[in-house]
Amino acid sequence: MSVRDLIPWGRSTNTPVPSAVRTEPVSPFLTLHREMNRLFDDVFSGFGGIPTAAGRSLAWPSVEMVEAEGGLRVSAELPGMDEKDVELLIDDDVLTLRGEKRAEATDKERGYSERSYGRFERVIALPFAVESDKVEASFKNGVLSVTLPRSAKAPERGRRIPINGAKPH
Template sequence: MALKSLAPFGSSGSPARGADPFGNLRHDIERLFEDVTRGWQLPAAFRGDGLLNPRVDIAETDQGLELTAELPGIDEKDIDLSLDDDVLTLKAEHKAEKEEEDKKKRYHLVERSHGTYLRRFQIPFTPAAAKVSASFDKGVLKVSVPRAAAEDSKARKIAIGKAA
Protein backbone atom coordinates (compact mmCIF):
# COMPACT_ATOMS: atom_id res chain seq x y z
CA MET A 1 0.00 0.00 0.00
CA ALA A 2 1.34 3.35 -0.97
CA LEU A 3 1.68 6.07 1.68
CA LYS A 4 -0.01 8.43 -0.76
CA SER A 5 -3.30 6.51 -0.44
CA LEU A 6 -3.48 7.22 3.30
CA ALA A 7 -3.32 10.99 2.87
CA PRO A 8 -6.82 12.48 3.51
CA PHE A 9 -6.14 15.81 1.76
CA GLY A 10 -6.76 15.09 -1.89
CA SER A 11 -4.96 13.21 -4.57
CA SER A 12 -1.67 15.02 -4.21
CA GLY A 13 -0.86 13.14 -1.03
CA SER A 14 0.06 16.26 0.93
CA PRO A 15 -2.08 18.52 3.07
CA ALA A 16 -3.16 21.85 1.66
CA ARG A 17 -0.78 24.67 2.42
CA GLY A 18 -1.42 25.92 6.00
CA ALA A 19 -3.95 23.17 6.81
CA ASP A 20 -3.91 21.61 10.27
CA PRO A 21 -4.76 17.91 10.00
CA PHE A 22 -6.05 17.85 13.59
CA GLY A 23 -7.84 21.21 13.48
CA ASN A 24 -11.31 19.76 12.92
CA LEU A 25 -10.84 17.23 15.72
CA ARG A 26 -9.64 19.93 18.13
CA HIS A 27 -12.57 22.18 17.16
CA ASP A 28 -15.08 19.35 17.75
CA ILE A 29 -13.57 18.51 21.17
CA GLU A 30 -13.61 22.19 22.24
CA ARG A 31 -17.23 22.51 21.12
CA LEU A 32 -18.11 19.35 23.09
CA PHE A 33 -16.58 20.76 26.29
CA GLU A 34 -18.36 24.10 25.77
CA ASP A 35 -21.69 22.29 25.32
CA VAL A 36 -21.19 20.15 28.41
CA THR A 37 -20.01 22.96 30.69
CA ARG A 38 -22.41 25.67 29.47
CA GLY A 39 -24.03 27.32 32.50
CA TRP A 40 -21.48 26.06 35.01
CA GLN A 41 -19.91 28.62 37.33
CA LEU A 42 -16.30 27.50 37.25
CA PRO A 43 -13.82 28.83 39.80
CA ALA A 44 -11.32 31.35 38.46
CA ALA A 45 -8.56 28.75 38.61
CA PHE A 46 -10.36 26.78 35.89
CA ARG A 47 -11.02 29.84 33.74
CA GLY A 48 -7.34 30.72 33.81
CA ASP A 49 -7.69 34.51 33.73
CA GLY A 50 -7.94 35.15 37.50
CA LEU A 51 -10.94 37.44 37.00
CA LEU A 52 -14.08 36.80 39.02
CA ASN A 53 -17.50 38.21 38.25
CA PRO A 54 -19.39 39.49 41.27
CA ARG A 55 -23.16 39.06 41.24
CA VAL A 56 -24.68 42.48 40.70
CA ASP A 57 -28.20 43.94 40.84
CA ILE A 58 -28.76 47.26 39.09
CA ALA A 59 -31.89 49.41 39.28
CA GLU A 60 -32.49 52.72 37.55
CA THR A 61 -34.80 55.08 39.41
CA ASP A 62 -35.97 58.65 38.90
CA GLN A 63 -33.20 59.77 41.27
CA GLY A 64 -30.42 57.80 39.58
CA LEU A 65 -28.89 54.34 39.64
CA GLU A 66 -28.69 51.87 42.55
CA LEU A 67 -26.14 49.09 42.33
CA THR A 68 -25.78 46.17 44.76
CA ALA A 69 -22.81 43.78 44.40
CA GLU A 70 -22.04 40.61 46.35
CA LEU A 71 -18.35 40.48 47.27
CA PRO A 72 -17.95 37.50 49.64
CA GLY A 73 -14.64 37.23 51.45
CA ILE A 74 -13.56 40.74 50.49
CA ASP A 75 -12.37 43.38 52.97
CA GLU A 76 -13.55 46.95 52.50
CA LYS A 77 -9.95 48.13 52.13
CA ASP A 78 -9.52 45.86 49.07
CA ILE A 79 -12.36 47.51 47.10
CA ASP A 80 -11.65 50.19 44.51
CA LEU A 81 -14.69 52.04 43.18
CA SER A 82 -14.28 54.84 40.62
CA LEU A 83 -16.40 56.93 38.28
CA ASP A 84 -14.78 58.22 35.10
CA ASP A 85 -17.17 60.31 33.00
CA ASP A 86 -20.14 57.94 32.74
CA VAL A 87 -18.36 54.62 33.46
CA LEU A 88 -18.52 53.16 36.99
CA THR A 89 -15.67 50.71 37.67
CA LEU A 90 -15.77 48.18 40.52
CA LYS A 91 -12.52 46.37 41.28
CA ALA A 92 -11.78 44.22 44.32
CA GLU A 93 -8.91 41.92 45.24
CA HIS A 94 -9.67 38.56 46.83
CA LYS A 95 -6.80 36.97 48.74
CA ALA A 96 -7.16 33.98 51.01
CA GLU A 97 -4.65 31.77 52.74
CA LYS A 98 -5.35 28.66 54.78
CA GLU A 99 -2.74 26.73 56.70
CA GLU A 100 -3.18 23.42 58.51
CA GLU A 101 -0.70 21.23 60.30
CA ASP A 102 -0.95 17.97 62.21
CA LYS A 103 2.33 16.67 63.62
CA LYS A 104 0.77 13.35 64.64
CA LYS A 105 -0.23 12.59 61.06
CA ARG A 106 2.85 14.32 59.63
CA TYR A 107 1.23 16.64 57.18
CA HIS A 108 1.43 20.32 56.54
CA LEU A 109 -0.97 22.05 54.16
CA VAL A 110 -0.96 25.61 52.87
CA GLU A 111 -3.62 26.72 50.39
CA ARG A 112 -3.70 30.12 48.74
CA SER A 113 -6.22 31.64 46.38
CA HIS A 114 -6.16 34.98 44.64
CA GLY A 115 -8.54 36.65 42.25
CA THR A 116 -9.78 40.00 41.07
CA TYR A 117 -13.38 41.10 40.82
CA LEU A 118 -13.71 43.55 37.96
CA ARG A 119 -16.87 45.02 36.48
CA ARG A 120 -17.49 48.20 34.50
CA PHE A 121 -20.91 49.77 34.08
CA GLN A 122 -21.93 52.38 31.52
CA ILE A 123 -24.19 54.89 33.28
CA PRO A 124 -27.14 55.68 30.96
CA PHE A 125 -27.35 59.31 32.10
CA THR A 126 -25.06 62.11 33.22
CA PRO A 127 -24.12 61.28 36.85
CA ALA A 128 -23.62 63.81 39.64
CA ALA A 129 -20.08 62.59 40.37
CA ALA A 130 -19.71 64.61 43.59
CA LYS A 131 -22.82 62.98 45.08
CA VAL A 132 -22.03 59.30 44.41
CA SER A 133 -22.13 57.31 47.67
CA ALA A 134 -21.27 53.74 48.63
CA SER A 135 -21.56 51.51 51.68
CA PHE A 136 -20.19 48.05 52.43
CA ASP A 137 -21.60 45.64 55.01
CA LYS A 138 -21.21 41.85 55.40
CA GLY A 139 -19.87 41.30 51.88
CA VAL A 140 -22.50 43.45 50.14
CA LEU A 141 -21.55 46.70 48.41
CA LYS A 142 -24.31 49.24 47.76
CA VAL A 143 -23.63 52.16 45.42
CA SER A 144 -25.93 55.09 44.68
CA VAL A 145 -25.25 57.19 41.58
CA PRO A 146 -27.58 60.21 41.45
CA ARG A 147 -28.47 62.01 38.25
CA ALA A 148 -26.89 65.38 37.55
CA ALA A 149 -29.27 68.30 37.95
CA ALA A 150 -31.09 69.02 34.71
CA GLU A 151 -29.62 71.99 32.91
CA ASP A 152 -31.83 74.95 32.29
CA SER A 153 -33.55 74.00 29.03
CA LYS A 154 -35.24 77.35 28.46
CA ALA A 155 -34.65 79.00 25.13
CA ARG A 156 -32.00 81.68 25.17
CA LYS A 157 -30.82 84.21 22.66
CA ILE A 158 -27.34 83.68 21.30
CA ALA A 159 -25.49 86.79 20.21
CA ILE A 160 -23.84 86.71 16.80
CA GLY A 161 -20.50 88.46 16.60
CA LYS A 162 -18.44 89.58 13.61
CA ALA A 163 -16.05 87.04 12.12
CA ALA A 164 -12.41 87.70 12.75
Protein backbone atom coordinates (compact mmCIF):
# COMPACT_ATOMS: atom_id res chain seq x y z
CA MET A 1 0.00 0.00 0.00
CA SER A 2 1.32 3.43 -0.87
CA VAL A 3 0.86 6.69 1.05
CA ARG A 4 -1.36 7.91 -1.79
CA ASP A 5 -3.97 5.29 -0.80
CA LEU A 6 -4.33 6.90 2.63
CA ILE A 7 -5.15 10.41 1.35
CA PRO A 8 -8.93 11.04 1.61
CA TRP A 9 -9.35 12.47 -1.88
CA GLY A 10 -12.64 14.25 -2.41
CA ARG A 11 -14.13 13.48 1.01
CA SER A 12 -15.28 17.08 1.52
CA THR A 13 -15.52 18.20 -2.08
CA ASN A 14 -17.54 15.28 -3.48
CA THR A 15 -14.93 14.77 -6.20
CA PRO A 16 -14.13 11.25 -7.25
CA VAL A 17 -10.99 9.48 -6.17
CA PRO A 18 -8.37 10.07 -8.86
CA SER A 19 -7.68 7.05 -10.98
CA ALA A 20 -3.99 6.37 -10.59
CA VAL A 21 -2.22 3.52 -12.27
CA ARG A 22 -1.68 0.93 -9.54
CA THR A 23 1.18 -1.51 -9.59
CA GLU A 24 0.02 -3.42 -6.50
CA PRO A 25 -3.30 -5.19 -5.86
CA VAL A 26 -6.05 -3.28 -4.07
CA SER A 27 -6.68 -4.51 -0.55
CA PRO A 28 -10.31 -5.47 0.18
CA PHE A 29 -9.90 -3.85 3.62
CA LEU A 30 -8.84 -0.57 2.01
CA THR A 31 -11.86 -0.74 -0.29
CA LEU A 32 -14.13 -1.36 2.70
CA HIS A 33 -12.51 1.55 4.55
CA ARG A 34 -13.11 3.92 1.63
CA GLU A 35 -16.72 2.81 1.23
CA MET A 36 -17.38 3.33 4.95
CA ASN A 37 -15.85 6.82 4.77
CA ARG A 38 -18.01 7.62 1.75
CA LEU A 39 -21.11 6.32 3.54
CA PHE A 40 -20.49 8.50 6.60
CA ASP A 41 -19.68 11.53 4.42
CA ASP A 42 -22.94 11.07 2.51
CA VAL A 43 -24.97 10.81 5.71
CA PHE A 44 -23.39 13.73 7.56
CA SER A 45 -23.23 16.06 4.55
CA GLY A 46 -27.04 16.02 4.39
CA PHE A 47 -27.61 18.02 7.58
CA GLY A 48 -28.56 21.08 5.47
CA GLY A 49 -31.74 19.25 4.56
CA ILE A 50 -33.37 15.94 5.32
CA PRO A 51 -31.78 13.30 3.10
CA THR A 52 -34.09 11.18 1.00
CA ALA A 53 -33.66 7.73 -0.47
CA ALA A 54 -32.52 9.30 -3.73
CA GLY A 55 -29.63 11.01 -1.93
CA ARG A 56 -30.83 14.57 -2.34
CA SER A 57 -32.58 16.68 0.25
CA LEU A 58 -36.30 17.38 0.34
CA ALA A 59 -35.51 20.95 -0.70
CA TRP A 60 -34.53 19.87 -4.20
CA PRO A 61 -34.39 21.65 -6.59
CA SER A 62 -32.35 24.48 -5.14
CA VAL A 63 -34.10 27.82 -5.54
CA GLU A 64 -33.18 31.47 -5.20
CA MET A 65 -35.75 34.17 -4.47
CA VAL A 66 -34.89 37.79 -5.21
CA GLU A 67 -37.23 40.67 -4.55
CA ALA A 68 -37.05 42.69 -7.75
CA GLU A 69 -38.68 45.98 -8.66
CA GLY A 70 -42.40 45.48 -8.42
CA GLY A 71 -42.28 41.77 -7.72
CA LEU A 72 -40.30 38.64 -7.11
CA ARG A 73 -37.94 36.57 -9.24
CA VAL A 74 -37.59 32.87 -8.43
CA SER A 75 -34.85 30.79 -10.05
CA ALA A 76 -34.57 27.02 -9.75
CA GLU A 77 -31.64 24.84 -10.77
CA LEU A 78 -32.82 21.84 -12.79
CA PRO A 79 -29.70 20.42 -14.45
CA GLY A 80 -30.22 17.80 -17.11
CA MET A 81 -33.90 18.63 -17.57
CA ASP A 82 -35.99 20.21 -20.32
CA GLU A 83 -38.94 22.55 -19.93
CA LYS A 84 -41.30 19.76 -21.03
CA ASP A 85 -40.34 17.81 -17.88
CA VAL A 86 -41.33 20.66 -15.53
CA GLU A 87 -44.77 21.88 -14.42
CA LEU A 88 -45.29 25.26 -12.77
CA LEU A 89 -48.48 26.17 -10.86
CA ILE A 90 -49.57 29.21 -8.87
CA ASP A 91 -52.54 29.18 -6.51
CA ASP A 92 -53.39 31.23 -3.40
CA ASP A 93 -49.97 32.89 -3.17
CA VAL A 94 -48.20 29.53 -3.40
CA LEU A 95 -45.85 28.62 -6.24
CA THR A 96 -45.56 24.90 -6.97
CA LEU A 97 -42.75 23.49 -9.07
CA ARG A 98 -42.98 19.80 -9.97
CA GLY A 99 -41.59 17.46 -12.52
CA GLU A 100 -39.67 14.30 -13.19
CA LYS A 101 -36.04 13.70 -14.01
CA ARG A 102 -35.75 10.58 -16.13
CA ALA A 103 -32.74 8.33 -16.49
CA GLU A 104 -30.96 8.46 -19.82
CA ALA A 105 -29.73 4.86 -19.57
CA THR A 106 -31.57 1.74 -18.48
CA ASP A 107 -30.57 -0.16 -15.35
CA LYS A 108 -28.96 -2.84 -17.49
CA GLU A 109 -26.80 -0.29 -19.34
CA ARG A 110 -25.77 1.66 -16.23
CA GLY A 111 -22.77 0.25 -14.41
CA TYR A 112 -22.33 2.97 -11.78
CA SER A 113 -24.21 6.19 -11.16
CA GLU A 114 -24.24 8.95 -8.53
CA ARG A 115 -27.02 10.80 -10.29
CA SER A 116 -30.55 10.85 -8.93
CA TYR A 117 -33.76 10.44 -10.85
CA GLY A 118 -37.45 10.51 -10.12
CA ARG A 119 -40.35 12.83 -9.36
CA PHE A 120 -39.99 16.01 -7.35
CA GLU A 121 -42.24 18.77 -6.04
CA ARG A 122 -41.24 22.05 -4.44
CA VAL A 123 -43.90 24.27 -2.84
CA ILE A 124 -42.92 27.88 -2.15
CA ALA A 125 -45.10 30.24 -0.11
CA LEU A 126 -44.91 33.68 -1.69
CA PRO A 127 -44.35 36.65 0.64
CA PHE A 128 -47.09 38.72 -1.02
CA ALA A 129 -50.01 38.45 -3.43
CA VAL A 130 -49.05 38.35 -7.10
CA GLU A 131 -50.87 39.01 -10.35
CA SER A 132 -51.09 35.41 -11.50
CA ASP A 133 -52.14 36.32 -15.05
CA LYS A 134 -48.89 38.30 -15.55
CA VAL A 135 -46.46 35.65 -14.26
CA GLU A 136 -43.74 34.80 -16.80
CA ALA A 137 -41.37 31.84 -16.86
CA SER A 138 -38.34 30.94 -18.96
CA PHE A 139 -36.03 27.93 -19.05
CA LYS A 140 -32.43 28.15 -20.21
CA ASN A 141 -29.34 26.03 -19.54
CA GLY A 142 -31.05 24.01 -16.80
CA VAL A 143 -32.28 27.08 -14.89
CA LEU A 144 -35.96 27.90 -14.57
CA SER A 145 -36.61 31.63 -13.99
CA VAL A 146 -40.05 32.82 -12.89
CA THR A 147 -41.03 36.50 -12.65
CA LEU A 148 -43.95 37.16 -10.29
CA PRO A 149 -45.27 40.75 -10.35
CA ARG A 150 -46.70 42.06 -7.08
CA SER A 151 -50.43 42.65 -7.11
CA ALA A 152 -51.34 46.35 -6.90
CA LYS A 153 -54.49 45.63 -4.92
CA ALA A 154 -52.77 43.28 -2.51
CA PRO A 155 -53.44 44.09 1.12
CA GLU A 156 -50.39 44.69 3.21
CA ARG A 157 -49.65 41.53 5.10
CA GLY A 158 -48.80 41.93 8.70
CA ARG A 159 -49.05 44.94 10.90
CA ARG A 160 -46.41 46.48 13.09
CA ILE A 161 -47.38 46.22 16.72
CA PRO A 162 -45.86 48.81 19.05
CA ILE A 163 -44.10 47.44 22.11
CA ASN A 164 -44.76 49.36 25.28
CA GLY A 165 -42.11 49.61 27.93
CA ALA A 166 -42.69 47.85 31.23
CA LYS A 167 -44.54 50.02 33.72
CA PRO A 168 -43.01 50.23 37.17
CA HIS A 169 -45.07 48.60 39.89
